[in-house]
Each structure stands twice: as structure tokens, then as C-alpha cells.
Amino acid sequence: xxxxxxxxxxxxxxxxxxxxxxxxxxxxxxxxxxxxxxxxxxxxxxxxxxxxxxxxxxxxxxxxxxxxxxxxxxxxxxxxxxxxxxxxxxxxxxxxxxxxxxxxxxxxxxxxxxxxxxxxxxxxxxxxxxxxxxxxxxxxxxxxxxxxxxxxxxxxxxxxxxxxxxxxxxxxxxxxxxxxxxxxxxxxxxxxxxxxxxxxxxxxxxxxxxxxxxxxxxxxxxxxxxxxxxxxxxxxxxxxxxxxxxxxxxxxxxxxxxxxxxxxxxxxxxxxxxxxxxxxxxxxxxxxxxxxxxxxxxxxxxxxxxxxxxxxxxxxxxxxxxxxxxxxxxxxxxxxxxxxxxxxxxxxxxxxxxxxxxxxxxxxxxxxxxxxxxxxxxxxxxx
Ligand code: SF4
Numbered sequence: 390x391x392x393x394x395x396x397x398x399x400x401x402x403x404x405x406x407x408x409x410x411x412x413x414x415x416x417x418x419x420x421x422x423x424x425x426x427x428x429x430x431x432x433x434x435x436x437x438x439x440x441x442x443x444x445x446x447x448x449x450x451x452x453x454x455x456x457x458x459x460x461x462x463x464x465x466x467x468x469x470x471x472x473x474x475x476x477x478x479x480x481x482x483x484x485x486x487x488x489x490x491x492x493x494x495x496x497x498x499x500x501x502x503x504x505x506x507x508x509x510x511x512x513x514x515x516x517x518x519x520x521x522x523x524x525x526x527x528x529x530x531x532x533x534x535x536x537x538x539x540x541x542x543x544x545x546x547x548x549x550x551x552x553x554x555x556x557x558x559x560x561x562x563x564x565x566x567x568x569x570x571x572x573x574x575x576x577x578x579x580x581x582x583x584x585x586x587x588x589x590x591x592x593x594x595x596x597x598x599x600x601x602x603x604x605x606x607x608x609x610x611x612x613x614x615x616x617x618x619x620x621x622x623x624x625x626x627x628x629x630x631x632x633x634x635x636x637x638x639x640x641x642x643x644x645x646x647x648x649x650x651x652x653x654x655x656x657x658x659x660x661x662x663x664x665x666x667x668x669x670x671x672x673x674x675x676x677x678x679x680x681x682x683x684x685x686x687x688x689x690x691x692x693x694x695x696x697x698x699x700x701x702x703x704x705x706x707x708x709x710x711x712x713x714x715x716x717x718x719x720x721x722x723x724x725x726x727x728x729x730x731x732x733x734x735x736x737x738x739x740x741x742x743x744x745x746x747x748x749x750x751x752x753x754x755x756x757x758x759x760x761x762x763x764x765x766x767x768x769x770x771x772x
Pocket of ligand 1: 423424425426427428431432433434510542568582
């Protein structure tokens with residue numbers, strides 16, 4: 390048996406991603422990368438080795454932020470306000486990594502949400518008593534924290550006991566984001582998600598039962614053309630059995646080189662097909678009070694948002710408005726949205742924006758037939 394080498398503290402660390410809803414949160418890195426790392430649609434941690442960070446290293450990161458936060462709060466108490474000029478003056482006493490920590494702390498305080506996100510892909514994989522030690526230390530250092538959240542895999546949650554999850558909740562973990570992606574076992578197997586629909590349902594229920602808010606990420610388009618309907622209906626069925634606090638849409642985009650692309654059998658859905666798929670899913674959501682969010686930039690229709698059951702009709706209305714547009718208007722919206730000129734369907738009513746997008750379509754020769762291909766090529770070029 391080899392001797393485990395003690396990890397050396399390499400200083401304050403932050404990982405590459407966090408959910409869009411955690412844009413204002415302080416990011417505390419508990420583990421590095423993803424312990425599964427096999428999903429064929431995901432490029433985030435590919436070729437990166439997973440590792441746990443020693444608890445004392447995470448504690449050291451929290452203390453480093455705390456030291457700077459204390460300095461800023463003291464300054465605020467003494468002078469009553471913190472001008473941009475004073476922020477820059479204070480920054481001069483730090484160099485290198487310490488200055489990075491200083492600005493991380495300033496941004497966190499200025500944004501004012503007081504929330505913390507534990508990185509990377511699956512923080513719940515660490516031993517519950519280690520997670521509890523980290524949560525306790527965070528609350529000790531920053532008693533005013535409003536929420537602490539994390540990503541977790543259903544497979545991992547399913548293996549934690551109810552009692553342990555309740556202790557984690559009692560120590561302050563307020564929300565877990567799970568990448569459900571789909572409720573279809575066929576699609577889950579096809580993309581090598583490493584989890585079944587039954588495990589998703591059991592894990593989701595467990596999180597809620599522990600008193601932790603649950604946010605389920607769903608990936609429209611993941612079943613491709615052939616499994617689109619099955620993906621929509623099975624996902625709605627899983628969501629109906631879980632009743633998550635939040636359901637978040639994150640439409641499939643695939644950077645070049647993704648394994649899913651290499652599977653010639655995978656036929657990617659057009660934007661129009663994805664909109665139909667989402668409509669099928671939303672229509673099948675029943676008996677739950679989840680809030681549906683469309684807060685990811687790669688969603689075509691970001692207005693498909695609301696709380697069930699009251700807002701179901703208005704969410705379907707947004708989808709129907711797009712699906713019932715004349716084909717040329719659908720293409721215009723698709724191009725405007727994908728190229729960053731439109732935010733919502735209302736922008737089609739703005740003559741200035743519409744003329745601009747029409748001129749782009751003419752210049753690039755975009756039609757209903759080639760719009761998805763040209764948009765995808767441009768997105769790939771920009772990656
Ligand atoms: S579990 Fe999440 S982070 Fe890991 S490979 Fe799958 S999608 Fe990517």
C-alpha cells in the first residue's frame with residue numbers, strides 16, 4: 390500500500406464555474422473538479438483530476454477572506470462609507486494573491502447578497518463531518534451569511550443517510566443544485582450520467598425531506614431528435630414526483646470535441662424542436678409548486694419562468710407565441726437572440742432591433758433552413 394502524501398496548501402483557490410443564480414456568491418472551493426467526469430455532453434472538468442481539499446486548507450481560505458472582510462468593515466465603520474477611490478487605496482497594501490483575495494472580498498460585500506457557494510461539481514462527496522466543520526466555520530466567521538449552497542450528484546446524495554443530511558442542513562447548507570438533466574433512463578444511459586431516474590427521484594426527495602432547498606437542472610435537447618418526447622415526458626414525471634423548489638432550464642450546447650458529437654447517431658434538435666420539447670415538458674408538469682427558472686444564457690426563451698401551478702398558463706403562452714410565429718419571424722427571433730440582440734420575444738416589436746437583425750440575416754445568407762447550422766458554427770468559432 391502506498392503512503393498518502395500530505396497536500397501542501399497552495400493558497401486561496403476558486404474553481405471554474407458556479408450556477409448563474411450564484412453570480413453574487415462568495416465561491417469557496419471544497420473539492421477540485423468532478424469525481425464522475427464522464428457525462429458525454431460536459432466539457433467543464435475534462436482532463437482535470439478530481440481531488441478533495443484538506444479541510445484545514447478550506448478553513449485557511451475562509452480565514453483569508455475573513456481577514457480582509459474585517460478590514461473593509463472596520464474602514465466602513467470608521468468612515469461611514471467606502472468610495473471607489475478608498476477601495477483602490479486599500480488595495481495598494483496587498484500584492485499578488487492577497488490582492489486577488491481583497492477584490493474577491495470587496496465584490497462579495499458590494500454585491501450584498503451574503504451568499505456562499507461551495508465548489509466544485511459535487512461538494513457533498515466529502516465526509517459529512519468535514520462538510521459540517523466547513524459550514525460551522527463559515528457561519529462562525531460570517532454570522533450574517535444568508536445562504537450556503539452547493540452542487541451535488543443524485544448518486545452521492547442517495548448514499549448519504551437521512552440523519553447525516555439533516556445534520557448538514559442544521560449546520561447551514563441551505564440549497565443543493567442537482568444536475569438532473571433528464572428523467573429518461575434511456576437518455577441518462579446514452580449520455581453516461583451515471584445515475585438512474587429512480588436515484589434522481591430518491592435523492593431529490595431526500596434533500597427536501599432534510600429541509601434543504603432543492604434546485605434541479607434540466608437540459609432541453611439532451612435526448613436529441615429521436616428521444617425528445619421521451620426526454621420531455623420522463624423529465625416531467627420525475628419532477629412531478631420530486632416537487633423541487635426550483636427547476637432550472639439549461640439548454641444543451643456542445644463545444645467542439647464533445648463525445649456526444651462523436652456519436653454519429655445523435656441528431657441534435659433545432660431551436661424549434663427544443664421549444665416544442667419544453668412545451669411538452671411544462672404541459673406535463675402537474676401537482677407541484679416548483680418555480681421554473683430559465684436563467685441560463687443559452688436558453689432561447691428566457692421568459693419561460695414562473696411558479697406552478699399558477700403560472701403554467703403564462704409559461705405555455707410564451708412558448709406558444711414563439712411556436713405560432715410565421716417561420717420567417719421564428720428565424721429572425723432565433724438569430725437575434727443567439728447573436729445577443731434580443732432578450733425576449735417583445736424585441737421583435739422594436740423596428741430598430743428587428744431591422745438590424747434582418748440585415749445580419751441578409752448579409753450572412755441566413756434562412757429558416759440553415760439558421761441552426763450557421764448559428765452553431767458561429768458559436769463554435771467563439772468558443
Ligand atoms: S457530473 Fe456534472 S460536472 Fe461531472 S461530468 Fe457530469 S455534468 Fe459534468
